[in-house]
Amino acid sequence: MKKSDIILAGVGGQGILSIAAIIGEAALAENLYIKQAEVHGMSQRGGDVQSNLRISDTPINSDLISLGGADYILSLEPMEALRYLPYLDREGWIITSSSPFVNIPNYPDADALKGELHKMKNVISIDVEGLAKEHNLPKSANVILLGAAAKVLDMVKYADLEKSVRRIFSAKGEEIVNMNLKALSIGYNTANQK
Amino acid sequence: MTERPDKILLLGDQAIALGAIDAGLSGVYAYPGTPSTEITEFIQEYPLAKERNIFSRWCTNEKTAMEAALGMSYMGKRALVCMKHVGLNVAADAFVNSAITGVNGGLIVLVADDPSMHSSQNEQDSRFYGKFAMIPILEPSSQQEAYDMVRYGYELSEKLRLPLLMRVTTRMAHSRAVVKVLPVSEIAEQNSMNNNARAADFILLPANARRRNNELVAQQPELEKIAEESRFNKYINDNGKAERGIIACGIAWNYLNEYLASDSTLPRIKISQYPLPKKLICDLASKCKEILVIEEGQPFVEEQIKGILPSECKISGKLSGLLPRTGELTPDAVAAALGVTVEQPYGKSEIVVPRPPALCQGCGHRDVYNALNEIIKEFPGAKVFGDIGCYTLGALPPFRAIDSCVDMGASITMAKGAADAGLFPAIAIIGDSTFTHSGMTGLLDAVNCNSTITVIISDNLTTAMTGGQDSAGTNKFEAICKGIGVHPEHLRVVVPLAKNMEEIKQILREEINYKGTSVIIPRRECIQTFNRKRRKEKKS
Incomplete structure (x- = not known):
């Protein structure tokens, strides 16, 4: 049995559900089982949001990931990555945006946050917001993060994600597809250069 | 198709x-x-x-x-x-x-x-x-x-x-x-x-x-x-005796199976259809000394089977304290009840702070609360009765603008009751969709008694909290309020924008001072639905 339990984290409105949709679609194309628990409702208004995405080659029981069970935390915000540490497996990976989203008065000190994050064993931290701006992809920071995660994601490969992006965005036109493919590759290459 | x-x-x-x-x-x-x-x-x-x-x-x-x-x-x-x-x-x-x-x-x-x-x-x-x-x-x-x-x-x-x-x-x-x-x-x-x-x-x-x-x-x-x-209820057993049997309801069945081998013969019942299948439960009880009930919500099954089973059968679950009585059921809680230990290498990070939801930037409710908070300062002892919707977030900092949130429509009726008790000023704030859902009848009560309350219907033209569904009263609020009997002079409409702050404050002041039932309708489209429409228009 092979499985990948992924916690997707961020702040309401950042686009974690799109990442989940791309990974989920890639997993389905590989005939894998998936379950994905989402948060709708009140917390989408700028609060912390998360989604549990489970992929397996055998049927999945629980919709939720157990404490200590997550193989990956993908986060669009550095403090939000740390919120789910109790769910992370000893060998689990954190792939996170390094850019803080400050919408609360008591947001922690940036250096302290960085220090806390880099205490962890397996971390990929990337300035996806900066990269998105630099490459004129303002709406694709989330896909850049997904590209970075592709470096370590086990059950869906970079090529699978590329195909998935094509399928998901095809209805929106070639321009949107190419923008997202570019974002994916920027994230992937940046992570591989680290 | x-x-x-x-x-x-x-x-x-x-x-x-x-x-x-x-x-x-x-x-x-x-x-x-x-x-x-x-x-x-x-x-x-x-x-x-x-x-x-x-x-x-x-x-x-x-x-x-x-x-x-x-x-x-x-x-x-x-x-x-x-x-x-x-x-x-x-x-x-x-x-x-x-x-x-x-x-x-x-x-x-x-x-x-x-x-x-x-x-x-x-x-x-x-x-x-x-x-x-x-x-x-x-x-x-x-x-x-x-x-x-x-x-x-x-x-x-x-x-x-x-x-x-x-x-x-x-x-x-x-x-x-x-x-x-x-x-x-x-x-x-x-x-x-x-x-x-x-x-x-x-x-x-x-x-x-x-x-x-x-x-x-x-x-x-x-x-x-x-x-x-029912094919949705399952009874798994190998006819042997066991120390403990399990009843798991609905989604709890998944959490249970998360920790069982797929060929496990642990005697157990899955319940997905009620009334309780008593025969199955009595049979399970005859094979076990204890039954653990795993269910999400309140101890609905656990309580009932206490009345069905002989007293020598021990029943554990939420009432016995083995599973948490409140909150969502989690696989972790089920693991603990089953005695499964799960390795948890990392604890909570000390640096992480809560990030509560907030009213969107550019939301009209923000302008309403900014004006209201200013005016309230002129009326010591004022209470603002809130309601259910995005604007309930006005309870949180930086606004801290409402004193209650109970159920759909309760803002108006609670304000009326508080006014009956002698409170002045008693102010209600309610959204447009919540008003048509359950606020109109309460407003009629207030009008019939000419209660001294001020009702703010913060109209963003949608049911915003749930994602922007149509709101039943859109374009009808003035007519509804007049029809209910609100005096036209005390039915005021404003546009909640920072540039109108002085006007809104003045209207609030006047209507709070009016000895009778007044309604103020700040009206501006929800920023989320507004932006969504704009994106759509851009595309076409």
Whole structure:
């Protein structure tokens, strides 16, 4: 049995559900089982949001990931990555945006946050917001993060994600597809250069 | 409709919606409420539903929804009513009585509970309502089962001539999985309209209601037998004795299996259909010294089986303290109850702070609260009675602008009661959709007594909290308030923008000082729906 339990984290409105949709679609194309628990409702208004995405080659029981069970935390915000540490497996990976989203008065000190994050064993931290701006992809920071995660994601490969992006965005036109493919590759290459 | 894939990735809510369409649904009736909203939204967008002209417009509240669905069933067609758990309180009168009238076309009442209160005010467990009304309850454990159950449910509803309650919780409603759906050729036709409703059953004069009540009670053994034989209830055992047996309900079955080997013979019952399958439970008890009940919500099953089983059988669960009494059921809580130890290498990070939700930047409610907070300073002792919606977030910093939030519509009536008690000023703030849902009758009470209260209907032209559904009263609020009897001079409309701050403050001051019932309507479109429309326009 092979499985990948992924916690997707961020702040309401950042686009974690799109990442989940791309990974989920890639997993389905590989005939894998998936379950994905989402948060709708009140917390989408700028609060912390998360989604549990489970992929397996055998049927999945629980919709939720157990404490200590997550193989990956993908986060669009550095403090939000740390919120789910109790769910992370000893060998689990954190792939996170390094850019803080400050919408609360008591947001922690940036250096302290960085220090806390880099205490962890397996971390990929990337300035996806900066990269998105630099490459004129303002709406694709989330896909850049997904590209970075592709470096370590086990059950869906970079090529699978590329195909998935094509399928998901095809209805929106070639321009949107190419923008997202570019974002994916920027994230992937940046992570591989680290 | 010609073709579709045989496997579709669906939210639990969407699986229910598609199950209903595929079972020959003719109408869905609902008021938006997390976590049930996506059911109706799916039906509104699904091509076959459009092709078949399935009714799917939002209702003003859960009670009007429940009654309209009963009317459709009365005419022989299959209807679905969807609501969140607290919505069933609003619909309760019609819901409980629909068990007494019985149905003609199949009728399913879908209620989505929200344990942990992700977007709610309480954790009530709707299964109690099903038992209270003495009707069958379905509780799916997976998205696939949710899809399959709806068709089964309609057939059962028509066979028994009773409405059915289908209960899901947040995790089932808002989790996706692949669902195998029926081929297009097997999608059921809609029922045609008929006059087969037993007319006298629907006239609940005491003589009829007494007869119907007796009939309903007499049906109970049959309902129990159906539950015992239901394909959705499972009893797994190898006929041996065991120290502990387990009963797991709905989604709890998944959490249990997360920690069991697939060939485990641990004696256990999965319950996804009620009334309780007593025979199965008594048989399980005869094999075990202890029964652990795992259920999400309140100890509905645990309490009941205490009355069924002999006292020497130990029962553990939420009442015994083995599982947490409050909050969402989690796989972790189930692991602990099973005695499974899970390695948890990392603790909570000390540096992480809570990030509560907030009103959006650019939201009109913000301007309303900014003005209100300024004016309130001039009236020491003022209380602001809030209501249910995005603007409830005005309770949090930086606004801290409301003193109450209880249930849909309670702002106006609580302000009135407080004014009756002698409070001045008593101010109510309510959203447009909440006002038409349950605020209008309260305003009539206030007007009839000429209560000195100021009602702010913060109108953003949508039902915003649940994602921007149509709001029943849009463009009608002045007419509604005048019709109810609010004096036209004390019915004021403003545009909540920073540039209008002085005007808004002055109007608030004047109307608070008015000795009678006044209404102020700050009106500006929700920033979310506004931006969505703008993006759409850009594209086209």
